[in-house]
Amino acid sequence: xxxxxxxxxxxxxEKVVAVNKVSFQVNEGEFFTLLGPSGCGKTxxxxxxxxxxxxxxxxxxxxxxNVEKLLPKDRNVGMVFQNYALFPHMNVFDNIAYPLKIRKxxxxxxxxxxxxxxxxxxxxxxxxxxxxxxxxxxxQRVALGRAMVQEPNVFLFDEPLSNLDAKLRIEARSFLKCLxxxxxxxxxxxxxxxxxxxxxxxxxxxxDKGVIMQIGTPREIYKNPENVFVxxxxxxxxxxxxDCSLKCDHNKTVLDFSQITLDISPxxxxxxxxxxxxxxxxxxxxxxxxxxxxxDISPNIIRGExxxxxxxxxxxxxxxxxxxxxxxxxxxxxxNLNMGETVWLKIDLNSVYIYKKEDGKIVI
Amino acid sequence: xxxxxxxxxxxxxxxxxxxxxxLFFILxxxxxxxxxxxxxxxxxxxxxxxxxxxxxxLFKNKVxxxxxxxxxxxxxxxxxxxxxxxxxxxxxxxxxxxxxxSTLLYSLLLFSTVVTGIAAMVPLFVLNLRLxxxxxxxxVIFVFIGGFLPVSIFIIKDFFDxxxxxxxxxAIVAGSTPSQGFFRxxxxxxQQGMVVIALYIFMNTWGSFLMPFILLRSVNKYPISVAxxxxxxxxxxxxxxxxxxxxxxxxxxxxxxxxxxxxxxxFGFHGxxxx
Numbered sequence: 001x002x003x004x005x006x007x008x009x010x011x012x013x014e015k016v017v018a019v020n021k022v023s024f025q026v027n028e029g030e031f032f033t034l035l036g037p038s039g040c041g042k043t044x045x046x047x048x049x050x051x052x053x054x055x056x057x058x059x060x061x062x063x064x065x066n067v068e069k070l071l072p073k074d075r076n077v078g079m080v081f082q083n084y085a086l087f088p089h090m091n092v093f094d095n096i097a098y099p100l101k102i103r104k105x106x107x108x109x110x111x112x113x114x115x116x117x118x119x120x121x122x123x124x125x126x127x128x129x130x131x132x133x134x135x136x137x138x139x140q141r142v143a144l145g146r147a148m149v150q151e152p153n154v155f156l157f158d159e160p161l162s163n164l165d166a167k168l169r170i171e172a173r174s175f176l177k178c179l180x181x182x183x184x185x186x187x188x189x190x191x192x193x194x195x196x197x198x199x200x201x202x203x204x205x206x207x208d209k210g211v212i213m214q215i216g217t218p219r220e221i222y223k224n225p226e227n228v229f230v231x232x233x234x235x236x237x238x239x240x241x242x243d244c245s246l247k248c249d250h251n252k253t254v255l256d257f258s259q260i261t262l263d264i265s266p267x268x269x270x271x272x273x274x275x276x277x278x279x280x281x282x283x284x285x286x287x288x289x290x291x292x293x294x295x296d297i298s299p300n301i302i303r304g305e306x307x308x309x310x311x312x313x314x315x316x317x318x319x320x321x322x323x324x325x326x327x328x329x330x331x332x333x334x335x336n337l338n339m340g341e342t343v344w345l346k347i348d349l350n351s352v353y354i355y356k357k358e359d360g361k362i363v364i
Numbered sequence: 365x366x367x368x369x370x371x372x373x374x375x376x377x378x379x380x381x382x383x384x385x386x387l388f389f390i391l392x393x394x395x396x397x398x399x400x401x402x403x404x405x406x407x408x409x410x411x412x413x414x415x416x417x418x419x420x421x422l423f424k425n426k427v428x429x430x431x432x433x434x435x436x437x438x439x440x441x442x443x444x445x446x447x448x449x450x451x452x453x454x455x456x457x458x459x460x461x462x463x464x465x466s467t468l469l470y471s472l473l474l475f476s477t478v479v480t481g482i483a484a485m486v487p488l489f490v491l492n493l494r495l496x497x498x499x500x501x502x503x504v505i506f507v508f509i510g511g512f513l514p515v516s517i518f519i520i521k522d523f524f525d526x527x528x529x530x531x532x533x534x535a536i537v538a539g540s541t542p543s544q545g546f547f548r549x550x551x552x553x554x555q556q557g558m559v560v561i562a563l564y565i566f567m568n569t570w571g572s573f574l575m576p577f578i579l580l581r582s583v584n585k586y587p588i589s590v591a592x593x594x595x596x597x598x599x600x601x602x603x604x605x606x607x608x609x610x611x612x613x614x615x616x617x618x619x620x621x622x623x624x625x626x627x628x629x630x631f632g633f634h635g636x637x638x639x
Contacts, residue, residue, distance in 0.1 A: 050533075050537050051536075052533050052536070072537050073537075073538075078537075083528070083530060085528070085534035088553065102535075102544060146534075150538065150539065
């Protein structure tokens with residue numbers, strides 16, 4: 001059974017298409033993340049599921065039930081807003097109890113459920129405080145409590161961690177994941193932070209301009225980005241993407257970057273199957289799949305000049321200039337490099353991605 | 365370094381100036397408190413033998429006493445109706461957006477504030493005459509409602525605009541109907557605004573003279589603002605003792621209301637709205 005299903009859902013705001021024929025399924029107990037740059041329509045999708053917006057076309061199912069005609073109150077979803085939206089005039093207890101009170105549950109039942117939730121979230125001692133008397137992290141838990149207490153069909157999280165400071169955010173995200181696994185309730189999580197998405201999700205949908213670019217597990221998305229957008233978006237530092245064209249000689253297959261060429265003979269069969277001679281393509285390589293060499297040791301190696309070095313503790317990001325091109329390299333060996341130094345780059349041809357220039361789709 | 369002495373002198377002159385300004389404004393109030401209790405009231409602030417004669421005579425005056433009832437009826441009903449209707453209208457205007465919304469709001473505001481009182485006197489009289497409402501409370505109440513509605517919609521809308529939409533959405537997702545969201549979340553969050561509006565309307569209607577004077581004919585329907593003219597002689601000379609006593613009674617409800625509300629809600633707009 002799928003907890004939430006979207007079928008070709010389209011939402012327009014006047015002339016702007018915010019969500020364009022989006023379809024996906026969220027499985028039972030799954031942590032599903034919508035990831036994309038701001039303005040890509042991810043929050044709108046969440047609001048469509050909650051019933052705060054109505055789609056122009058397409059169907060939304062929650063627990064196999066079409067919710068087209070259901071008001072938000074009848075959809076039983078637990079939503080956590082970016083700014084938490086805790087009711088400032090109510091104390092923590094009343095905030096958490098709100099969904100139960102509005103459903104006219106008995107006072108004993110309310111007290112029992114609220115204390116259970118508060119216990120689970122470790123906010124029991126805060127119940128009599130007002131939202132403005134507790135910290136951001138605590139507010140976030142209260143908002144979570146308010147969503148949990150009604151035992152929703154699905155959780156909807158709208159960037160719930162973005163208002164927390166960096167340290168707390170990492171703590172909160174593992175807490176959130178544990179909690180979700182414990183409750184066994186499906187969750188749809190919206191974020192623009194790829195690290196957060198990769199860390200927390202069972203599956204991720206990457207969106208751009210209202211269109212889903214790829215859906216997959218965090219590993220799939222990182223290992224096999226299906227198009228240039230995903231390739232560029234996922235990964236920090238991002239993948240090196242360079243325009244080039246394929247040149248085939250009688251015995252050599254090279255990528256022509258106009259200033260340099262790269263011999264890709266070992267993988268030529270794979271490439272030539274799908275790319276014509278002379279066709280414009282985009283060459284992609286992740287920074288960690290390039291190795292820095294200090295001397296010209298092998299034939300298929302590229303000479304460059306160190307342009308900038310960022311030392312980030314365990315890793316070092318090195319920007320290497322090759323003519324007009326700049327390649328980013330990620331190195332874990334704590335190299336001692338200076339600007340302007342000459343280095344040689346060895347590219348792992350097994351980790352190369354090639355995309356068609358015209359539609360950005362993956363070739364290999 | 366500052367010269368302490370010049371500083372002191374400097375302050376002295378400032379205090380003198382402030383004192384004279386304060387005196388200028390406080391004198392009428394002093395008069396209002398002292399004159400009703402003096403046996404021979406005059407325009408001067410003069411403490412004489414205290415007496416309650418003015419009040420005794422005042423309470424015997426039927427018209428003057430009835431006027432209290434009339435004023436309460438008119439002011440309370442206008443206040444309540446305007447506050448409730450403008451609250452609902454402002455909420456709708458705040459949360460929906462349609463073409464010409466702000467134009468509508470501004471033109472309403474413009475007409476109700478600029479084209480009002482004396483300018484609208486004749487048409488309003490004719491209108492009420494045709495409707496057969498002359499000499500009824502309703503005529504005055506209607507005119508007050510029409511006059512204050514745009515301003516209060518405008519101000520209350522500002523209050524609603526300041527409340528993030530997320531609160532209602534959170535309430536709606538949590539299982540409320542939109543109206544429950546309004547009454548349980550938005551209204552409590554904007555109650556200060558409501559109270560300010562209510563007080564503003566009450567004070568204005570309580571003190572309004574022109575409309576009841578034009579629209580009400582029979583003496584026993586006059587509100588206080590009109591009935592106060594009983595205390596002028598045929599020649600237009602004020603009976604200062606009675607007039608001052610009546611004025612004092614007239615101002616008490618507003619002052620009391622203000623104190624109660626200030627105690628209960630406070631007029632400092634601190635906190636409340638932000639989460």
